[in-house]
Amino acid sequence: MQHKGLLASRRSLLKSGAALGGVALAGGLLPRTAHAEPVHIRYSTGGGIGPTEIETVIFLDWMKANVLPNHGKAYTVDFTFTRSTPEAASLLAAGQIDIACQSWAIFAAAVLKDAVAGGMTIIADNFQEGRPDWASGGCYVLNGGPIKTVEDLKGKTVAVNGFGSASDLGLRVTLKKHGLDAKKDIRMVEVPFPAMASAIFEKRVDAATMVLPFIAAERVQKELRPVFANDAPFGPYSVIFEVVRNEFLKAHPEAVKAFLADWVFGLRWLYDPQNRAKAIELTAGLLKSPPETLETYFLTHKDYYRDPNGCVSAATLQRPIDAMVEEGFLAQRVDIAKYIDTGYLPAACPA
Numbered sequence: 001m002q003h004k005g006l007l008a009s010r011r012s013l014l015k016s017g018a019a020l021g022g023v024a025l026a027g028g029l030l031p032r033t034a035h036a037e038p039v040h041i042r043y044s045t046g047g048g049i050g051p052t053e054i055e056t057v058i059f060l061d062w063m064k065a066n067v068l069p070n071h072g073k074a075y076t077v078d079f080t081f082t083r084s085t086p087e088a089a090s091l092l093a094a095g096q097i098d099i100a101c102q103s104w105a106i107f108a109a110a111v112l113k114d115a116v117a118g119g120m121t122i123i124a125d126n127f128q129e130g131r132p133d134w135a136s137g138g139c140y141v142l143n144g145g146p147i148k149t150v151e152d153l154k155g156k157t158v159a160v161n162g163f164g165s166a167s168d169l170g171l172r173v174t175l176k177k178h179g180l181d182a183k184k185d186i187r188m189v190e191v192p193f194p195a196m197a198s199a200i201f202e203k204r205v206d207a208a209t210m211v212l213p214f215i216a217a218e219r220v221q222k223e224l225r226p227v228f229a230n231d232a233p234f235g236p237y238s239v240i241f242e243v244v245r246n247e248f249l250k251a252h253p254e255a256v257k258a259f260l261a262d263w264v265f266g267l268r269w270l271y272d273p274q275n276r277a278k279a280i281e282l283t284a285g286l287l288k289s290p291p292e293t294l295e296t297y298f299l300t301h302k303d304y305y306r307d308p309n310g311c312v313s314a315a316t317l318q319r320p321i322d323a324m325v326e327e328g329f330l331a332q333r334v335d336i337a338k339y340i341d342t343g344y345l346p347a348a349c350p351a
Helices: 004-016 061-066 085-093 104-113 166-177 193-201 218-223 246-251 253-271 273-287 291-295 315-326
Strands: 039-044 075-080 099-103 120-129 138-142 157-160 187-190 207-210 224-229 237-245
Touching: 039 085, 039 253, 075 253, 085 099, 085 104, 085 237, 099 104, 099 120, 104 120, 104 166, 104 237, 104 315, 120 246, 120 253, 120 315, 138 193, 157 166, 157 193, 166 207, 166 315, 193 207, 193 218, 218 224, 237 246, 237 253, 237 315, 246 253, 253 273, 273 291
Parallel strands: 039 075, 039 099, 157 187, 157 207
Antiparallel strands: 099 237, 120 237, 138 207, 138 224
16 A cells, blocks of 8 residues: 555646756656556666666655555566676577666667667666766775876776776776876776775775765765766766667557656656655665765765656767767767657657
8 A cells, every 4th residue: 555645745746847957747747558468578787886877766666665666557567687788788689688777888788789689779868977066986095095087096906896887988088188008008897886995995996986875985985086087078967878779669659658657757756856855865774874874965965966856868978979089099989969859758858
């Protein structure tokens, strides 16, 4: 049975529109669903949970049962958790998942390789870095240690969550801009995001490309500092976004629309101040993290920027892809606008 406060919150959202100030939810955000067997969606994360990938909170079992109006009616979704976007891309290519969280680096490379039969379409944003007054991850080192600048990384061991991931490519571009070669001048190793801080503290690595929620931990805040922010090479850009296999999109367009409608509805529900206590409780449970830590940044301007309508644009994706080409990490330019279709989102995006 749904909680009365939750029902009241949903009514208030439907009446007044998004807590983030976007398009009103009434009149189109929640599509009408046919009384047919729900379409099963196989979804893959890109290596993050909680604040890094907000969908892992939006589609928690509690949210499915109490908040999301289309789940179990128009579609059902199961999550596969991966270590990085390259792993998610491999699942897409193998046809083992339908929708995945992807990064610009992996998506562009997959397009050039024609890795996914039938192709892929970018349908929604996840989060952005480099937005003024919002958070960004970065390459972190011990506070007070010998590494002060990017140049000081020469000869050091640096952790990324996965070779070929957005963090990996961002690091490579930054190093090259500072006269260093990632292949010759540093030793790069793979370490999952949750283990990066410990790897630095235990001196198994000298630096790591860290993200939220892990950079918000109290010890990290006191004992680590960033050498550079992730947006340094590119300016404001979409770090990760949602990609669907074209074969699935053509076969089940209404299920994709319902999934994205719930995504946007769930995102706005989380940002509604009336629901903050529950949002913190759910996310803390997922992360096994103290609620007090989440309170310091989650769903505030100390968190990543998330478009309230899920909108993604070529402007926030083309910059890092072009930087890859300029630095020789991508064989040729990919015109990303050709692979974006925001028409499956519940509200129109800016042109």
